[in-house]
Amino acid sequence: MTVPLQAEALDISFKLVPAIIVFLMMASFLVIGYVFKVADTEGMWVAGRGIGNIENGMAIGANWMSAASYLGLAGLVALSGFYGLAFIVGWTTGYFILLIFLAAQMRRFGKYTAPDFVGDRFNSPTARALAAFTTLLIAYVYSVGQARGMGLVGQYVFGLDIIPMIVVMMTITVGYLALSGMLGATKNMAVQYTILIIAFLAGVYVVGFSQGYSTILPQVEYGALIADLGREFSAPFVNQPFYLWIATAFSLIVGTCGLPHVLVRFYTVRSERVARWSCVWGLFFILLLYWASPAMAAFGVDLFQATTGASAYAAEGGMSGAEGDVIVVLAAQFANLPTWFVGLVAAGAMAAAIATTAGLFITASSAVAHDIYTELINPDATQRQQVLIGRGTIIGMGALVTVTAFNPPALIGELVAYAFSLAGTVLFPMFFLGLWWENTNRQGALAGMVLGLLIWITSIINSVLPNYIGALGAAAGESGALVPIYAQYVPPIGAALIGTPVVFVVTIAVSLATPEPPLETKKMVRQCHSPEPMGQQETAADVVGDSTSGGTPADD
Secondary structure, eight states: OOOOOTTTOOSSBOOHHHHHHHHHHHHHHHHHHTTTOOSHHHHHHHHHGGGGGGHHHHHHHHSSSSIIIIIIIHHHHHGGGGGGGHHHHHHHHHHHHHIIIIIIHHHHHSSSSHHHHHHTTTOOOHHHHHHHHHHHHHHHHHHHHHHHHHHHHHHHHHOOOOHHHHHHHHHHHHHHHHHHHHHHHHHHHHHHHHHHHHHHHHHHHHHHHTTOOOSSSSHOOOOOHHHHHHHHHHHHHTSSHHHHHHHHHHHHHHHHHHOOOHHHGGSSBHHHHHHHHHHHHHHHHHHHHTTTTOOOOOOOHHHHHHHHOOOOOOOGGGGGGHHHHTTTHHHHTTOOOOHHHHHHHHHOOOOOOHHHHHHHHHHHHHHIIIEEEEEEOTTTHHHHHHHHHHHHHHHHHHHHHHHHHHHHSOHHHHHHHHHHHHHHHHHHHHHHHHHTTTTOOHHHHHHHHHHHHEEEEEEEETTGGGOOOOHHHHHHHHTTSSHHHHHSSSGGGHHHHHHHHHHHHHHHHHHHHHOOOOEEEEHHHHHTSSSSSOOOOOOHHHHHHGGGGGGOOTTT
C-alpha cells in the first residue's frame, strides 16, 4: 500500500482550543440537520422550492467553495505559479454563462435533478441513466478532494494520522446528510459559508498585517511580493504549455455550467427571478474568497521560504503537494499567530469541504433514488422508499470516497478539475442545447453523451491510471501516458477544450439527421423562455399540460 503524502511542515499535534472550535462547528451542523430533517422527496431533493435569493446565494457560495477553493486554489497558485490563475479565471467566468443562459431557464423547467432534466427533455430513459451515471462519477471524483482536505486539516487540529481523520470527518458529514437532505443541507450551507469566509478573510488580513505584507487591502498589496517571488510563480508556468492553460480554463468554465450539484441550486428557489439573483449573490460571495486567494498563496510561499529555508518551488525539492494543499493553514502557522486563530482558519477549510460534500452527496443520492430507482426500476416507489434509497446512497458513496481519499491521484484542486472536465464535456452541451435549441432530440443527445463519456474516460485511462496500475505504468514509460499526443491535446484536466465542441457538433448533426422531437417537448422548451411568471411549485410540463384546456405555451 502506498503511504499517503503528509504535510511535513504542518504542526501535527493536538490543540485544545482549535479542537473545541471544530467540535462545536460539527455539532452545530448535526443539530441543524436534525432540526430541518426531512421525510419527503420535495424536501430531500429541492428543499421545498422555498429558498430565497440571498440564502441560496450563500448556499451556492458554500456549495461551490470547496476544499479546492479554500485550500486547493491557493495551493495551486503556490505550486503551479501563474498556471494556477487558470483556475480562478475558469471557476468565475462560468457563472456569467450560468446567469445569462441557464439559471432562470432551469428553474422554469422545474425538475428535481440534472438527470431528471435530461431524461424528460430528451424523452429517453437511456439518456437519464447516462446523466445519472455521469452525476455519480462527478460526485465521486469531486468528493475525494474534499475528504482529503478534511483529513489534512484534521491532522493539524487533532494531531492524528491523516487516515483516521478522513474516516472521522467523513463519518460526521455522512451522518448529518443522511438525516437532513437538501433542506437541512441548504440551511447548513448558509452557516458554513459564514464560517469559511470569516475564517479565510481573517487569515489573509491578519497574516498580511502581522508580517508587514499589507495593511487594508491585501488582495492588491500582495503584488509588492511578486518582485521577490517572481521566479517562484513563473518557473512552474514556464514548464507548462500555454495550450494547457487555455484547456484548463475552458474546461472549468463549461464544467461550472454542467455540474449537477450547482444547477440543482436553481431548483430549490421560489421563482426564476430568484434563480437569477441567487446566481448574482453567489458570484459575489465567491468573489470575496477568490480575490484573496492569490494573496494568501504569495504570503504562504514567502513564509515557507523564510521558515524552512527551502524554495517553495517543488522542482527543487521544496514544498510538497500535501503542503501546498494546506498553504492557507501553513501561512497562519508560520506567521506565529495564536494557535486558536490558526485553528479558526483550519475550521473554515473544514466547513468549506463539508459544504461541498453535502451538495455532491445529495445530488448523487437523488440520481440513484429518483432517476435510477424510481424512474427506471420501480415507478411505484413510495416517498419513504425513495428517501431510504437516497440515504443508503449517501452512506455508500461516503465509504467509497473515504477509502479513495487515503491515497488520491492528484492535488485537491486537480482532482476537482477532473470532475469539471467531465461535466463540461458530457452534461453542459445537453443543458445548453436542451434549453436553447428545441430541435435537439433523443438520438442527438445519446450520441453526444456517449461520445463525451468516451473522450473523458480515455483521457483518464491514458494519463491518470498509469500511476496506479503497474501494467499501464510500464506501457506508458517515462512519458506517463499511454498515448503522449492524446495526453497533450486531451489532458484529463482540460479534456473539454476538445471534447465539448465535438459533442456539440455531433449532437447537432445527429439531431438534424433524425426526426424532430415531439411538439409537446418543443412547447416545454419555449415555456422556459416565456416572460410570464410561474407558480412556486409549477413546472414547464405543468403549463404545457394545462394548455390542452385552453392555455397557450409561450411563443406557440
